[in-house]
Amino acid sequence: xxxxxxxxxxxxxxxxxxxxxxxxxxxxxxxxxxxxxxxxxxxxxxxxxxxxxxxxxxxxxxxxxxxxxxxxxxxxxxxxxxxxxxxxxxxxxxxxxxxxxxxxxxxxxxxxxxxxxxxxxxxxxxxxxxxxxxxxxxxxxxxxxxxxxxxxxxxxxxxxxxxxxxxxxxxxxxxxxxxxxxxxxxxxxxxxxxxxxxxxxxxxxxxxxxxxxxxxxxxxxxxxxxxxxxxxxxxxxxxxxxxxxxxxxxxxxxxxxxxxxxxxxxxxxxxxxxxxxxxxxxxxxxxxxxxxxxxxxxxxxxxxxxxxxxxxxxxxxxxxxxxxxxxxxxxxxxx
Amino acid sequence: xxxxxxxxxxxxxxxxxxxxxxxxxxxxxxxxxxxxxxxxxxxxxxxxxxxxxxxxxxxxxxxxxxxxxxxxxxxxxxxxxxxxxxxxxxxxxxxxxxxxxxxxxxxxxxxxxxxxxxxxxxxxxxxxxxxxxxxxxxxxxxxxxxxxxxxxxxxxxxxxxxxxxxxxxxxxxxxxxxxxxxxxxxxxxxxxxxxxxxxxxxxxxxxxxxxxxxxxxxxxxxxxxxxxxxxxxxxxxxxxxxxxxxxxxxxxxxxxxxxxxxxxxxxxxxxxxxxxxxxxxxxxxxxxxxxxxxxxxxxxxxxxxxxxxxxxxxxxxxxxxxxxxxxxxxxxxxx
DNA sequence: ATAGATTCCCAAAACGTTTTGAATAGTCAA
DNA sequence: TTGACTATTCAAAACGTTTTGGGAATCTAT
Numbered sequence: 001x002x003x004x005x006x007x008x009x010x011x012x013x014x015x016x017x018x019x020x021x022x023x024x025x026x027x028x029x030x031x032x033x034x035x036x037x038x039x040x041x042x043x044x045x046x047x048x049x050x051x052x053x054x055x056x057x058x059x060x061x062x063x064x065x066x067x068x069x070x071x072x073x074x075x076x077x078x079x080x081x082x083x084x085x086x087x088x089x090x091x092x093x094x095x096x097x098x099x100x101x102x103x104x105x106x107x108x109x110x111x112x113x114x115x116x117x118x119x120x121x122x123x124x125x126x127x128x129x130x131x132x133x134x135x136x137x138x139x140x141x142x143x144x145x146x147x148x149x150x151x152x153x154x155x156x157x158x159x160x161x162x163x164x165x166x167x168x169x170x171x172x173x174x175x176x177x178x179x180x181x182x183x184x185x186x187x188x189x190x191x192x193x194x195x196x197x198x199x200x201x202x203x204x205x206x207x208x209x210x211x212x213x214x215x216x217x218x219x220x221x222x223x224x225x226x227x228x229x230x231x232x233x234x235x236x237x238x239x240x241x242x243x244x245x246x247x248x249x250x251x252x253x254x255x256x257x258x259x260x261x262x263x264x265x266x267x268x269x270x271x272x273x274x275x276x277x278x279x280x281x282x283x284x285x286x287x288x289x290x291x292x293x294x295x296x297x298x299x300x301x302x303x304x305x306x307x308x309x310x311x312x313x314x315x316x317x318x319x320x321x322x323x324x325x326x327x328x329x330x331x332x333x334x335x
Numbered sequence: 336x337x338x339x340x341x342x343x344x345x346x347x348x349x350x351x352x353x354x355x356x357x358x359x360x361x362x363x364x365x366x367x368x369x370x371x372x373x374x375x376x377x378x379x380x381x382x383x384x385x386x387x388x389x390x391x392x393x394x395x396x397x398x399x400x401x402x403x404x405x406x407x408x409x410x411x412x413x414x415x416x417x418x419x420x421x422x423x424x425x426x427x428x429x430x431x432x433x434x435x436x437x438x439x440x441x442x443x444x445x446x447x448x449x450x451x452x453x454x455x456x457x458x459x460x461x462x463x464x465x466x467x468x469x470x471x472x473x474x475x476x477x478x479x480x481x482x483x484x485x486x487x488x489x490x491x492x493x494x495x496x497x498x499x500x501x502x503x504x505x506x507x508x509x510x511x512x513x514x515x516x517x518x519x520x521x522x523x524x525x526x527x528x529x530x531x532x533x534x535x536x537x538x539x540x541x542x543x544x545x546x547x548x549x550x551x552x553x554x555x556x557x558x559x560x561x562x563x564x565x566x567x568x569x570x571x572x573x574x575x576x577x578x579x580x581x582x583x584x585x586x587x588x589x590x591x592x593x594x595x596x597x598x599x600x601x602x603x604x605x606x607x608x609x610x611x612x613x614x615x616x617x618x619x620x621x622x623x624x625x626x627x628x629x630x631x632x633x634x635x636x637x638x639x640x641x642x643x644x645x646x647x648x649x650x651x652x653x654x655x656x657x658x659x660x661x662x663x664x665x666x667x668x669x670x
Numbered sequence: 671a672t673a674g675a676t677t678c679c680c681a682a683a684a685c686g687t688t689t690t691g692a693a694t695a696g697t698c699a700a
Numbered sequence: 701t702t703g704a705c706t707a708t709t710c711a712a713a714a715c716g717t718t719t720t721g722g723g724a725a726t727c728t729a730t
Contacts, residue, residue: 004686014710019688029708046451050388051686054715059385061432068418079414083403083435090434090445095454097396098431100418110425116381119430223617249614256617279584282558282591284619339716349680354718364678386716389685 003045011039022047061095062305063120065107065134067127068100077277078126081148084298085124085305092306094121108133115141122305124148128159129191144308146301146317150193158308158317160301162292164194164274167323168201168244169208171272171290174325175242176209178333180270184215184240186229186250195221198246198274215240219250226250230257241334242270248277248289255283255330265330276326288331293324338380346374357382396430397640398455400442400469402462403435412612413461416483419633420459420640427641429456443472450476457640459483463494464526479643481636481652485528493643493652495636497627499529499609502658503536503579504543506607506625509660510577511544513668515605519550519575521564521585530556533581533609550575554585561585565592576669577605583612583624590618590665600665611661623666628659 008018013032021028021036022045028036039045053059064082086096097120101107111134114120121144125134128149135157138145147159168185175183185202188195199216206214217232219225226245230253233240243258245251251273258265265271266285273280276291294300304317343353348367356363356371357380363371374380388394399417421431432455436442446469449455456479460469463484470492473480482494489496503520510518520537523530534551541549552567554560561580565588568575578593580586586608590600600606601620608615611626629635639652 015687016689016710016712017708020709023688027708032708044447044451046448047688048389048686049452049454050385050394051715052688053385054383054389054717055686055688057715066414066418066421068415068422079401079417080403082414082433083401086401086433086435087403087437096433096435098417098421098433099425100421100431102422112379113381116379117384119384223613227617252614253617256619256621259619278558279587279614282562282588284591284594286591350717351680351682351719352678355679358718362678367678382718383716386685387718389687390716390718392685 003043003048007036007039007043007045011036057118059119059121060093061097061120062089062122062124063097063099063114064124064126065110066098066100067104067107068102077275081298081301084296085302086298088299088302089305094306104133108137111137115143122146122309124301124305128193130193130196131191132193144305144314146304146308148297148301150197152193154318155315158304158314160297160304160319160321161194162297162321163323165197165201165204167274167290167325168198169205170201170323170325171331172202172205172244173209175244175270175272175331176205176211178270178331180242180334181211182213182215182238182240183211183242183244184217184233186226186233186243186245186254187216187218188221188225188246188250189218192221195246202244221247221250223249223253223256226253227257228253230254231260234258234261234263240269242331243272245271245273248273248275248280248287251287251289251330252277252279252283255287259284266332267335270332270334271330274323280326281328283330285329288326288328290323290325293322297321338378338383342371342374342378342380346371392453394454394456395428396432396455397424397457397459398432398434398449399459399461400445401433401435402439402442403437412610416633416636419631420637421633423634423637424640429641439468443468446472450478457481457644459636459640463528465528465531466526479640479649481639481643483632483636485532487528489653491649493639493649495632495639495654495656496529497632497656498658500532500536500539502609502625502660503533504540505536505658505660506666507537507540507579508544510579510605510607510666511540511546513605513666515577515669516546517548517550517573517575518546518577518579519552519568521561521568521578521580521589522551522553523556523560523581523585524553527556530581537579556582556585558584558588558591561588562592563588565589566595569593569596569598575604577666578607580606580608583608583610583615583622586622586624586665587612587614587618590622594619601667602670605667605669606665609658615661616663618665620664623661623663625658625660628657632656 004015008015018036021033089096099110101110123145125147128147128151130152132151135151150159150161187199190196217229219229243254263269273287273289276289280287280289339350343350353371356368424431434445436445458480460482463482463486465487467486470486485494485496507518522534525531552564554564578589593600598604608622608624611624615622615624
């Protein structure tokens with residue numbers, strides 16, 4: 001027996017009235033409204049979500065696809081961001097759906113099924129690439145979405161991102177001011193927007209201060225990637241005196257490679273990362289890094305999504321959060 | 336216009352026939368079946384999920400609640416596990432819903448709304464506690480669920496877990512065999528089952544080899560927690576010569592504390608963790624640890640969930656995965 | 671030729687809501 | 701008293717599927 005029908009029957013009212021009472025319509029008498037509410041509470045009435053979705057023509061859900069290729073996914077703090085986001089979404093009665101996908105084609109396939117089956121009202125795009133087919137697809141479909149990270153067409157959609165470019169520019173500038181002349185960049189794959197922007201910040205600083213030596217090496221954004229990249233850079237004829245790493249994970253790997261060479265970071269060579277992972281404060285020596293200067297990126301992301309669902313224009317929903325330097329020990333002056 | 340209606344109309348068939356054709360019923364002629372399939376494919380037909388759920392009386396979704404109190408959530412590898420799980424679930428047409436919750440009461444409230452609103456057919460319980468109200472609630476409701484980690488009533492429900500107890504017993508035994516006589520345990524909060532079991536393994540080994548010195552300290556399962564615990568332990572009158580840490584994160588913090596004291600892990604003191612985080616291979620020195628000897632815990636979890644939804648008895652779905660030691664450098668003999 | 675099977679198809683009901691349009695009763699002004 | 705209005709309530713339609721219970725051909729065996 002339908003719950004609403006059940007409620008109505010036990011109250012001697014019509015389904016309509018019960019429904020409207022619970023939704024707070026003004027055309028039901030205050031007395032009945034209260035009576036209905038009390039009864040609903042008593043039996044823990046909760047509208048059947050499928051029925052409601054069907055009738056309202058809304059899924060009341062937001063989806064996020066998780067690219068899991070090839071190794072592990074992104075920064076370890078990612079789940080926190082999602083949790084904060086989901087928490088805010090829940091306040092609006094929106095569910096957060098997680099759709100892991102193994103490869104790019106599979107990801108697009110997932111999007112298609114998702115939208116064709118009306119399983120979500122909006123989507124979150126993470127790990128954005130400069131040229132991102134997902135963004136193109138979602139724009140074409142006209143479904144609200146917010147990206148976590150920018151793309152080459154960021155002016156055309158809602159996004160939230162840290163200002164990695166400024167962060168890396170500042171860090172590289174600072175290294176230069178400490179006397180470093182060979183400031184290397186350990187980059188993440190350049191199709192990823194964040195990697196591209198961080199590299200660009202580094203590049204801009206070198207240009208600015210007139211350094212033409214621009215050693216760099218691209219690797220996977222993992223400890224192993226950072227380790228390999230650092231090894232390679234330090235084997236060059238004139239090795240760098242500073243390593244600006246795209247992520248803390250890479251920096252942690254790099255630290256390990258330096259240690260193997262008998263180099264002490266912060267004294268023999270400078271190292272700076274990005275993300276301020278919990279582990280970064282406990283490396284040896286403690287890692288100088290930087291972080292997005294906002295405690296609640298996930299929540300803000302949710303807020304933007306909600307605004308977007310409410311019809312706000314995507315051009316009003318483009319947030320670039322400042323990046324704050326977190327100097328610790330590994331970024332000392334050139335010796 | 337309804338898509339199914341649309342399809343039916345354009346094919347000159349009834350909605351019924353189209354629906355049954357797509358579901359592969361044998362009472363539609365092979366020829367029409369193919370015709371329908373082709374047409375469906377052409378317009379990317381995908382059944383409206385709300386309508387299907389409503390009629391089938393199944394949400395076609397699995398929920399996982401994420402306890403996000405107080406600091407960050409669990410091991411950094413957790414998202415991978417979820418992704419693997421979601422990937423397998425998707426193959427069965429099941430969505431994975433993420434429900435972050437801030438506290439215990441909120442978590443129970445979330446469960447209630449979830450089940451009352453029929454938003455999920457099954458749930459995954461993570462971060463299990465020895466005495467877990469969530470398990471009691473779900474059992475009472477009779478909804479299928481699988482826990483990630485055991486509880487005190489594990490014999491009554493489906494679960495998947497690593498054999499942390501055996502892992503820690505083996506590790507402690509090994510340390511003893513290397514000559515260690517003061518083997519400390521840096522424990523995680525004991526209401527968490529995994530923490531309880533790991534401590535129990537350590538304790539069992541000490542008993543086994545006749546060591547009555549059992550230094551220990553409980554802390555949050557984070558780098559900061561491990562750091563504080565290690566500091567405290569090393570300040571005792573006769574400090575331990577080995578630290579068996581409940582998690583790698585804690586071990587990483589402990590390594591940092593030891594370094595501050597001028598102690599070199601693997602030479603002056605032994606350290607062993609658990610999880611084999613990617614970062615564990617890149618600490619200084621590389622961290623000896625252990626890991627669940629299965630590449631696909633998430634997938635297995637999904638498999639169990641699917642079996643449970645298929646009506647399999649929960650007592651046939653209780654998996655304890657072996658834990659494999661990953662010896663690196665930090666676990667050397669006593670000097 | 672005909673009863674009984676078999677094959678293929680369909681109309682209608684149902685799932686549990688929300689929404690539309692209207693009915694009923696009560697109130698107020700003339 | 702009547703007509704217009706307001707305040708409350710409700711029956712029925714709709715959302716897009718799946719499932720039930722046939723129905724109309726066609727085939728098989730007598």
